[in-house]
Amino acid sequence: STRFPGKMLADINGKPLFMWTYDGVKKARKLDHLIVATDDERIADVAERHGIDVMMTSPKCKSGTERTAEVAKNLTFYDVVINIQGDEPMIKSEFIDQLVEVFEANPQIEMATITTHIRTKRQWYNPNVVKVVTDINGFALYFSRSPIPSENTEYFPPRRHIGIYGYRRETLLRLAELEPTPLELAEKLEQLRAVENGIKIFCLDIPEAKDLISVDTIEDIELVKKFLHD
Template identity: 40%
Template sequence: MSKAVGIIPARWNSTRFPGKPLYPIAGKPLLRHVWERCLCAKNLDLVVIATDDMRVVSAAFEWGAEVALTSRRHRSGTNRVAEVARKTKQFAYVINIQGDEPLIDYRLIDKVVQKLRSDRKVGVVTAAHPFEDPADASSPHQVKVVLDLRGNALYFSRAPIPAPRNDDRVVLASSQSNQWARMPMAHGRRSLFLRHQGIYGFRRKTLLQFVRWKPVRWSALNRSNNCAH
């Protein structure tokens, strides 16, 4: 069976939160929470932390993690992951797991790998779920995604999408409510705002092709990995 590697990009000089990978949460660095959850995934043959900073390297070595020191010039986490993927030719599948997702479910990682293994036509797999607090759909810190009827991603944005027409009312339920953020009826069903989750599964060939593409102009506005090209 073709092998899969999970790579966690961990940039030190985050624009919004410098030093984020080693920020302590519940007694452990943020990055360690992510790494430990990745180790529980049955479909990953190797987990690698990809970073541009020796502070992360030193800390991760203490946990026993596999670490790759990468360039500081990458414009996105995907490019950082691709640098490692170029040197790990034995892996057919490359799973990019965001370093700021301490609660990521290892079962989701396994599902992403399984989808790539089961469908040769699929080059990239990612995931999304309805917002737990629909009011968060308006936050620019949360990436939203719109899907077609087959589950293919149509568009990613930090803005609330799908956007209603002026005469359509959107209800953003508060955290005290059990309601979802409701949109107008679509295709016979009531649609929801979907939060994009921090995971991308690539066929290695697809990933290396993706990072060669030039970024489009609107990607700078969204500042999101999925909008980088």
């Protein structure tokens, strides 16, 4: 993380951030194989000491999508790949199962992600909280760090994005080969590369995920510590 160097190893109540995420999803029934993908030897060392499968990836990866694709190239026997960003320490295994079930139930879906409700004005205006608007079928129209669609939310309750993605393997590999796009670079949001290239992203809305805290800043670490302690 350029905004928070060493973020994945940040201590939360005696355990590194990424280990909270790993422990939160390892019981997912729909995951056949769970891997920590990193270019950081320190993260790999911690993971291996806990008996976790690790794949070292190139330091040239510009996003989690590219890193996940590098791993997926070697996993030819999987149809669906889930990219779980390591800065989601409060994620639950059942959310991952629900995302996998989207692909099982809908063979035409190429890519999907998780969204939930925005609870506060602070979240609404926080650029680290990514907002999303969808079409009437639940596919993303746009993601932004700015408040969208507008403050008049009577017709479209505001929703935020959770950093979990699912892809058909072929879609993931194709996406990673595409050049960064103008809106992706402007918003600093990797999923806009898919949107700009016509890859439809289904947004699975999970109301129970509304209390999740994604870690983007040191202040978020303190919030998570308090929440997990309580």
